[in-house]
Amino acid sequence: MQVDAFSNRVMAIKPRLYRIALLYLGNESMAKDTVDEAEYRAYISLKKLRQPEYFETWLTRILINECKKAMHRAKREVAYEAIPEPAAENFDALPLKEAIGKLPHELREVIILRYFSGYSVVETAQSLDIPQGTVATRQRRALQLLRLELSDA
Amino acid sequence: MNRQQEYQELLLELENTPKEMSQMSANTKIRARKRTILRSTLIPPGLFLAMLCMVTLAVNTSPTIAYAFERIPVLRQIAVAVNFNPSLTVAIEHEFIQRIDLAQTIGDITMRVEYVIVDQRQLNIFYTLSSPTYAYLNSWRPAIFCAEDETHLPVSISSGPHTQSSGAIRQTVVNFFDGQMPDTLVFEMLVLGVDTAWMYAEIPEPVQALPQREYTEPADLIAFVFTLAFDPGFTEQGKILYLYQDFTLADQRMVLTSVEIYPTHMRINLAADPSNTAWLRSLHFFAENERGERFDTISNGITAFGAVDSPTMASHLLHSPFFAQSEALTLYIKGVEWLDKDMQRVRVDLANGIAQRLPEGVTLDEARWDGQSWHLSFAVIERAPNHNHQIFGQDFFNEAGEAFRFNAWSSGIRFHSSPGYDAPNVFFVQFALADFPYDIVYLTPAYSRVATLVAPVALRLR
Numbered sequence: 375m376q377v378d379a380f381s382n383r384v385m386a387i388k389p390r391l392y393r394i395a396l397l398y399l400g401n402e403s404m405a406k407d408t409v410d411e412a413e414y415r416a417y418i419s420l421k422k423l424r425q426p427e428y429f430e431t432w433l434t435r436i437l438i439n440e441c442k443k444a445m446h447r448a449k450r451e452v453a454y455e456a457i458p459e460p461a462a463e464n465f466d467a468l469p470l471k472e473a474i475g476k477l478p479h480e481l482r483e484v485i486i487l488r489y490f491s492g493y494s495v496v497e498t499a500q501s502l503d504i505p506q507g508t509v510a511t512r513q514r515r516a517l518q519l520l521r522l523e524l525s526d527a
Numbered sequence: 528m529n530r531q532q533e534y535q536e537l538l539l540e541l542e543n544t545p546k547e548m549s550q551m552s553a554n555t556k557i558r559a560r561k562r563t564i565l566r567s568t569l570i571p572p573g574l575f576l577a578m579l580c581m582v583t584l585a586v587n588t589s590p591t592i593a594y595a596f597e598r599i600p601v602l603r604q605i606a607v608a609v610n611f612n613p614s615l616t617v618a619i620e621h622e623f624i625q626r627i628d629l630a631q632t633i634g635d636i637t638m639r640v641e642y643v644i645v646d647q648r649q650l651n652i653f654y655t656l657s658s659p660t661y662a663y664l665n666s667w668r669p670a671i672f673c674a675e676d677e678t679h680l681p682v683s684i685s686s687g688p689h690t691q692s693s694g695a696i697r698q699t700v701v702n703f704f705d706g707q708m709p710d711t712l713v714f715e716m717l718v719l720g721v722d723t724a725w726m727y728a729e730i731p732e733p734v735q736a737l738p739q740r741e742y743t744e745p746a747d748l749i750a751f752v753f754t755l756a757f758d759p760g761f762t763e764q765g766k767i768l769y770l771y772q773d774f775t776l777a778d779q780r781m782v783l784t785s786v787e788i789y790p791t792h793m794r795i796n797l798a799a800d801p802s803n804t805a806w807l808r809s810l811h812f813f814a815e816n817e818r819g820e821r822f823d824t825i826s827n828g829i830t831a832f833g834a835v836d837s838p839t840m841a842s843h844l845l846h847s848p849f850f851a852q853s854e855a856l857t858l859y860i861k862g863v864e865w866l867d868k869d870m871q872r873v874r875v876d877l878a879n880g881i882a883q884r885l886p887e888g889v890t891l892d893e894a895r896w897d898g899q900s901w902h903l904s905f906a907v908i909e910r911a912p913n914h915n916h917q918i919f920g921q922d923f924f925n926e927a928g929e930a931f932r933f934n935a936w937s938s939g940i941r942f943h944s945s946p947g948y949d950a951p952n953v954f955f956v957q958f959a960l961a962d963f964p965y966d967i968v969y970l971t972p973a974y975s976r977v978a979t980l981v982a983p984v985a986l987r988l989r
Contacts, residue, residue: 470533
């Protein structure tokens with residue numbers, strides 16, 4: 375893929391990438407930085423992308439990894455007790471945005487991709503490199519925790 | 528607000544993406560470019576390290592590769608060994624050196640012929656002798672034979688110091704009088720491990736003027752014999768300029784017949800007018816090209832070749848202009864050493880200590896009879912500070928013309944110093960006429976006089 379094509383395709387999906395990062399990290403500044411980092415990682419690794427039709431899910435996977443790294447760095451910078459793992463019964467008491475941010479990351483990334491980024495089960499599975507069945511299981515579990523009823527469409 | 532409403536509001540909220548999140552970041556390309564530059568500077572050292580690892584592995588696993596790398600210091604040693612010789616130094620710089628790489632081990636001594644520098648008329652053999660037993664080894668009597676019939680070839684051979692440390696680079700120089708360098712020849716060297724005990728032994732007293740001793744061949748000499756094959760690309764090199772220029776040198780008439788220019792040296796060939804009263808023995812001369820590059824006489828090794836039918840030294844050697852690409856070359860003769868034809872033998876009255884006629888600058892210092900042999904000492908004026916020269920040939924005769932020969936002499940300090948002979952710029956030549964019962968001896972001077980030319984003789988070589 376040429377640099378121009380890369381630029382065009384990044385521009386097309388970058389808002390969506392930002393939404394993913396924002397929901398995942400809960401912080402606008404971190405989200406912007408992480409999207410830029412993912413974009414840079416994708417740019418320098420472009421030659422490794424053998425099937426351009428998977429560009430979007432490939433870049434999303436890079437972004438998810440960068441989000442995890444960012445979370446890890448944030449946890450190192452902030453005391454662990456400041457970000458306690460919530461008990462399952464507390465999710466419905468939290469605002470939705472905050473509750474999503476408190477989900478275990480396996481569930482969080484599925485719910486973000488499926489219901490806030492418009493990815494299908496197949497695309498989500500490709501992006502996270504997990505089976506579609508696992509996507510379905512995790513999304514059901516996440517919706518239960520969030521007390522959110524959304525269709526599978 | 529229920530979860531569904533929250534969800535819808537959150538979707539709307541997320542629609543408001545910052546402006547910069549709708550285009551590719553400018554930093555991406557800048558960072559990528561920096562990374563490329565950084566990698567281009569870091570990869571070569573990385574590659575270098577990788578190559579270093581591979582070379583180390585190869586050297587440690589392959590004897591052939593290990594030896595190939597071992598040769599780099601060998602070449603460096605050769606370059607150091609020929610440092611005094613401008614012709615050979617330039618030859619090596621022009622890669623005019625052939626690898627031979629032949630080795631033989633006899634007992635616990637290994638001789639390895641490493642390289643040769645060879646052209647039409649001169650062969651320089653570079654070799655090593657090594658032994659786990661001996662720290663020092665002697666190399667004796669190098670000889671060159673025809674490869675076909677093993678007869679001696681008409682050559683003059685000179686070698687470096689006989690005794691050298693194990694593993695040191697040694698050099699034997701072979702000059703061919705006539706004919707082309709053969710494609711192959713046989714090189715023989717006798718070798719002896721040195722028992723170093725003598726180095727620490729006390730020097731016996733008193734020190735006498737070199738006694739005449741019978742030479743006895745060491746019993747444990749080892750003969751190494753190598754057949755050397757030369758690359759014709761080297762042995763073809765050389766050219767002859769025929770000149771036939773008459774000229775007057777001091778008071779004698781000479782003809783410059785030809786000049787031979789080889790990579791290793793240059794030869795000036797002279798013929799003497801038959802009416803001359805003296806034989807030419809040596810020249811003080813040099814050549815110079817149009818750029819002022821000077822080619823001096825050989826300072827260490829064979830300097831001239833004699834004529835077959837007279838004491839004349841007919842062929843004189845200089846360093847080579849072969850690689851200098853000289854368009855013009857001029858020979859300047861500044862001095863000459865003659866042997867007058869009537870002075871080929873000089874009479875010395877040993878009993879009375881009287882020499883009838885001696886070479887210029889030479890006086891009889893002492894003739895001492897010890898009951899069996901005469902011990903002679905001559906005082907000689909130096910031509911240059913700390914520079915000794917030969918005054919007599921080794922042959923001598925009695926009154927009846929019977930021939931004798933001495934095989935050892937010393938040149939330098941006087942063995943029995945006396946107050947009259949501590950003059951500066953004088954050296955002493957001392958030798959013994961062993962078992963020579965006569966009171967009169969005829970010695971054979973190496974020269975009779977030296978002429979320094981006020982105006983050098985200039986001869987255009989090309």
